[in-house]
Amino acid sequence: MILYELMSYELLRVVWWLLLGVLLIGFAMTDGFDMGVGALLPFVARTDTERRVAINTVGPVWEGNQVWFILGGGAIFAAWPPLYAVSFSGFYLAMFVVLAALILRPVGFKYRSKRSSPAWRNGWDWALFVGGAVPALIFGVAVGNVLQGVPFELTPNLFARYEGAYYAKFIGLLNPFALLAGIVSLTMLVTHGAAWLSLKAEGAVAERARQIGAVTGLLTMGGYALAGLWLAFGIEGYALVGEVVTDGPSNPLYSEVERTASWLSAYGERPWIAIAPVLAFLGTGLAVRGLLSGREVSTLLWSKLGIFGAISSVGLTMFPFILPSSLDPRSSLTVWDSSSSHQTLFVMLVTTVIFMPLILAYTAWVYKVLWGKVTEAEVSENSENVY
Amino acid sequence: MELDVVELSRLQFAMTAMYHFLFVPLTLGLSVIVAIMETVYVMTGRPIWRQMTKFWGTLFGINFVLGVATGITMEFQFGMNWSYYSHYVGDIFGAPLAIEGLMAFFLEATFVGLFFFGWDKLSKVGHLTVTWLVAIGSNFSALWILIANGWMQNPVGAVFNPETMRMEMTSFFEVMFNEVAQAKFVHTVSAGYVTASVFVLGVSAWYLLKDRHVELARRSIAVAASFGLASALSVVVLGDESGYSATHTQRMKLAAMEGMWQTHEAPASFTLVGIPDQEARETRYAVEIPWVMGLIGTRSLTREIPGIEDLVAESDRRIRSGIIAYDALMTIREQRNDTPAEIRETFEEHGGNLGYAFLLLRYVEDPRGASDELIAKAAQDTVPTVWPLFWAFRIMVGLGFGFIAVMVYFFWYASFRAHAYPRWALRAAVAIIPTPWIAAELGWFVAEYGRQPWTVDGVLPTALSVSHLSVQDVLLTLAGFVLFYTVLFVIEMGLMLKYIRKGPTQDVDVTDAWEAQHRRRLLDRGGAPLPAAAPAE
Numbered sequence: 001m002i003l004y005e006l007m008s009y010e011l012l013r014v015v016w017w018l019l020l021g022v023l024l025i026g027f028a029m030t031d032g033f034d035m036g037v038g039a040l041l042p043f044v045a046r047t048d049t050e051r052r053v054a055i056n057t058v059g060p061v062w063e064g065n066q067v068w069f070i071l072g073g074g075a076i077f078a079a080w081p082p083l084y085a086v087s088f089s090g091f092y093l094a095m096f097v098v099l100a101a102l103i104l105r106p107v108g109f110k111y112r113s114k115r116s117s118p119a120w121r122n123g124w125d126w127a128l129f130v131g132g133a134v135p136a137l138i139f140g141v142a143v144g145n146v147l148q149g150v151p152f153e154l155t156p157n158l159f160a161r162y163e164g165a166y167y168a169k170f171i172g173l174l175n176p177f178a179l180l181a182g183i184v185s186l187t188m189l190v191t192h193g194a195a196w197l198s199l200k201a202e203g204a205v206a207e208r209a210r211q212i213g214a215v216t217g218l219l220t221m222g223g224y225a226l227a228g229l230w231l232a233f234g235i236e237g238y239a240l241v242g243e244v245v246t247d248g249p250s251n252p253l254y255s256e257v258e259r260t261a262s263w264l265s266a267y268g269e270r271p272w273i274a275i276a277p278v279l280a281f282l283g284t285g286l287a288v289r290g291l292l293s294g295r296e297v298s299t300l301l302w303s304k305l306g307i308f309g310a311i312s313s314v315g316l317t318m319f320p321f322i323l324p325s326s327l328d329p330r331s332s333l334t335v336w337d338s339s340s341s342h343q344t345l346f347v348m349l350v351t352t353v354i355f356m357p358l359i360l361a362y363t364a365w366v367y368k369v370l371w372g373k374v375t376e377a378e379v380s381e382n383s384e385n386v387y
Numbered sequence: 388m389e390l391d392v393v394e395l396s397r398l399q400f401a402m403t404a405m406y407h408f409l410f411v412p413l414t415l416g417l418s419v420i421v422a423i424m425e426t427v428y429v430m431t432g433r434p435i436w437r438q439m440t441k442f443w444g445t446l447f448g449i450n451f452v453l454g455v456a457t458g459i460t461m462e463f464q465f466g467m468n469w470s471y472y473s474h475y476v477g478d479i480f481g482a483p484l485a486i487e488g489l490m491a492f493f494l495e496a497t498f499v500g501l502f503f504f505g506w507d508k509l510s511k512v513g514h515l516t517v518t519w520l521v522a523i524g525s526n527f528s529a530l531w532i533l534i535a536n537g538w539m540q541n542p543v544g545a546v547f548n549p550e551t552m553r554m555e556m557t558s559f560f561e562v563m564f565n566e567v568a569q570a571k572f573v574h575t576v577s578a579g580y581v582t583a584s585v586f587v588l589g590v591s592a593w594y595l596l597k598d599r600h601v602e603l604a605r606r607s608i609a610v611a612a613s614f615g616l617a618s619a620l621s622v623v624v625l626g627d628e629s630g631y632s633a634t635h636t637q638r639m640k641l642a643a644m645e646g647m648w649q650t651h652e653a654p655a656s657f658t659l660v661g662i663p664d665q666e667a668r669e670t671r672y673a674v675e676i677p678w679v680m681g682l683i684g685t686r687s688l689t690r691e692i693p694g695i696e697d698l699v700a701e702s703d704r705r706i707r708s709g710i711i712a713y714d715a716l717m718t719i720r721e722q723r724n725d726t727p728a729e730i731r732e733t734f735e736e737h738g739g740n741l742g743y744a745f746l747l748l749r750y751v752e753d754p755r756g757a758s759d760e761l762i763a764k765a766a767q768d769t770v771p772t773v774w775p776l777f778w779a780f781r782i783m784v785g786l787g788f789g790f791i792a793v794m795v796y797f798f799w800y801a802s803f804r805a806h807a808y809p810r811w812a813l814r815a816a817v818a819i820i821p822t823p824w825i826a827a828e829l830g831w832f833v834a835e836y837g838r839q840p841w842t843v844d845g846v847l848p849t850a851l852s853v854s855h856l857s858v859q860d861v862l863l864t865l866a867g868f869v870l871f872y873t874v875l876f877v878i879e880m881g882l883m884l885k886y887i888r889k890g891p892t893q894d895v896d897v898t899d900a901w902e903a904q905h906r907r908r909l910l911d912r913g914g915a916p917l918p919a920a921a922p923a924e
Contacts, residue, residue, distance in 0.1 A: 059500065059504060060500030060501060060503070060504040060505075061497075061500055062500075063455065063496040063497070063499055063500055064493065064496045064497035064498075064500065066455075066459075066496065067488060067492050067493045067496045067497070069459075070458070070459065070462050070488050070492060071485065071488035071489060071492070071493070073462045073463050073466075073484075074462060074481065074484040074485035074486075074487065074488045075485045075488070076481075077465065077466065077473065077477050077480070077481030077484055077485065078477070078481030078482045078484065078485040078486075079481070079485075081473055081474055081477025081478055081481055081553070082474055082477075084465070084466045084473050084477060084481065085466055085470040085471070085473035085474040085477065085854075086470065086474075087466065088463055088466030088467045088470075088473075089466060089467055089468070089470035089854035089855065089856065092467055092854070092856060092860055092864070093860065093863070093864070095463060095466075095467050096467070096863075096864045096867060099459055099460050099463060100867065100871055102456075102459050103456040103457065103459060103460070103871070103875075105456075106452045106455050106456045107452055107453065107456055107875060107878075109452075110448060110449070110452040111449075111452070111878065111882060114449070114882050114885075114886070115882075115885075156720070157552055158474055158551075158552045158553070159470075159471050159474075159855070160470055160471075160474070160854075160855060161855045162855055249548065249550035249551045250551045251550055251551050251552065340477070340478045340481070340482075340555075340556075341478050341548070341551075341555040341556060343555070343556050343557070343559070344478050344479070344481075344482055344555070344556045344559075347482060347556070347559045348482055348485060348486075351485075351486050351489055351490070352489060355489040355490055355493075356489070359489070359493045359494075359497075362494070362497060362498075363493075363497055366497055366498070366500070366501055369501065369505060369508050369509065370500075370501075370504065370508070382507065384441075384445075384892060384893050385441075385503050385504060385506060385893075386503070386504060
């Protein structure tokens, strides 16, 4: 097949780097509010009916939203196999915890209302809390670790080895900077969940969500600013050395990498990327204002913009690095040396171009059908079909 | 068995995959059965069919959610436990997994919410469309997963790239239309349909035994028996297609399944039962049916099917050729663009056997230093343990024929005997509910255990595919999964039984009123009175 020559390898790599961002941002924007609602559940809803209202605001859509996560995993596998191979095995125990929490969530949604005993329902409420809060925290911790570099090296056969004993791999992840990143991620998604509840729920649930969301929104901005300063003065960055081959074979060992003073030197080379952190502050700030003043649709959109800005800022700051190695910088994975083959990237792009618009269209239709607030009356009348 | 990372990772993968597949076949089949029921409702307008749709839909939901939840593990476990595998074949294997998400799982998961939440928000036809989209999404999902799995059995459309040390895709169409994948897909979804049919049949039979929900149960049996009959026939016929394609794509697996140690003159006979002896390389007390194996395997009377011993000799040759490829690979990696043309040619010629040289890495650092003895030992490693495959396959096939018989019987009584099922038959229908799951799990066992010692047949040995993890890492997660999954299973079964005992609870009044009125209408016309349905509880 010569068709794939239509697009250069270099361009395809950049496109797939962007699509990786689209998937992560899509995941955070959609499943993010599901996780936020889960983390907020014990605090915004006190009675059983209130909890059912909160759960049913995401009830019909969490399943579709979660596919962003599954597809994210599949797309990383297909487009960035070394990233898939190195990151998930390197974060092994953390991944297990995330998986366990994410498994609790669907089961919690579906099974909670299938029995009426308070002990049963309370148990699932905590499962939903864990299923929302723990992944939100760990995803941020993972980003924090990626920014600092991960202790792996590649053998000449490209087998990934890691430093440290098994428990160190988990405990070592929980360093101060990574925890800060985890808190930013958690508060950001909690704010997003609050914005969603403010739109979809009524009365006390929506009111409590707005109060908590305003606080977590401010914490997000503070934490994000602090992480930025830490990144500027406390963490070394990475840079490619010598001639950069952008369309060579995907073998990370072919390039040379050195540590630099700071990741933030990227803002000197590409000043336009400063727009990403600006959007992160702007979106989150306006979402906080919206929560305080009781605006609904616009608050959710501002919150999405904040998420977009925050996640893009990480990607743009690190470009072209995807997963730097603290143990052996040369093994670091970059956009130019850890993608799939030219043909696979092309085939996957064609598939994405065909199906992504369809997905967006039918997802939008489903949200339209479900438009409107979830009320206590609706939940009790339709008790058999809703959660 | 030594508890090393490879064995533990295999155990964990087998456990989580087989657990996942407790829920998948019912999802595949029940989604279609529910969609058929709702179609009848929309076409006839009789509320009983809506009641059936909602009732079976509730059970579908309880099952579906665990399929989804345990599927999350599957998507990430390759990277977690099979890091080198992910690097080595991700260029090909990742694509169908991602396309599954794009094309199928998004469809299924986005609409399944509306299936439950949309009854009052959508028109009749609108809701029916949603239900069918869920069913189509689930089934397409199986297609892409089996394309990925099919490639592990028969790795077509890919070539090794020395510069990136991995397999890379040369033809997406060959990967997609891999004959093994296509045969496996239809076989697997048919197995899912049979599973759901047996499930619906068994639960309905239980209602008839208890004289509850008779109208719902009879109609459900009619749907399950007709759909189940077609599916049971197709699962056997298409299973045979899988066997036929294995004759030329996975010859060692076929020989092991059949306990064929030596190559027999064509047409080979089929060993019905026997006791395979791995040490002595023979199957004791074999009961053989002449010609049958040759006919199934080659669809001819003249072509031979190679036995295990001949295949081992072939592995020996391929290991030696692989060593030459390995040697060339080392030179290419060192000299990159300055590699002499003849070395490249050597690699072209022998590169297809590189994976066989990797079999030696269990014993030596560098395959080039392997002695003849080690080569012979590695060649023997290509033989999977025969007896589990031999028996698993036979039990699966026996169950497959059993399902045909059951479905024919119930189809006959539903169609021509006015649902006058003998009580023993109803009891039997309840008793056999677990059997399709046994058949499905055994089928996967044959497919995956029979592929050993490879993760990708002839390309990458299992022992080489793992991540750099410690035994403690994997033990910890394995224990975690066992504990967690057991709790979830108990909860799921508890809910399933609760909702089966409870029976249909939605639309009961409207259905009863409609049916009563319908009987009166028929009586007014002077027709024979229909047997009264048992009052719903």
